[in-house]
Amino acid sequence: MVHRVLKIGRWVVDFLFARDTYDIEGTIACLYDAGAYDPVISRAVSLMEKCGEDCGFTFTNPDRHRAVVVVGPTTSNAEFIDTLVHEVHHLAVAIASDLGIDLESETPAYVAGDAARSLAEVLCELGCPHCHK
Secondary structure: OEEEEEEEOOEEEEEEEOOOOOOHHHHHHHHHHOOOOHHHHHHHHHHHHHHOOOOEEEEEEOOOOEEEEEEOOOOOHHHHHHHHHHHHHHHHHHHHHHOOOOOOOOHHHHHHHHHHHHOHHHHHHHHOOOOOO
16 A cells, blocks of 8 residues: 655645555554544445455545545556546545635646645556556
8 A cells, every 4th residue: 555645735635545455454544543433434444345446435524634535456547547536526625615615616626636746656656557667
């Protein structure tokens, strides 16, 4: 599992990328740090245990300005990008909502773009077969 922590405005976001399998214990620790309660953690564990490939999830806690974005193992580069964009959308909506920003404005798109730019190195490593070693 690749773990990156980004600061996006006043938010701290843990991004977790599973190469082959989920790091369930590491993900639970990040969720607890972000203020997730047991029902959320149980649901996340259940998803990781049964979902397998081509899925992910995002937890946001506006009270703590914390989020956890998980991208599970994927079957192709296209699925990796699809899952990441899907989860970053949830993140951008949560941050924009927290700030009282119109979701149809440019701000949520800038949040998503900033996250992608900050993760460019790991995205190339995980999503591009030419970069895999």
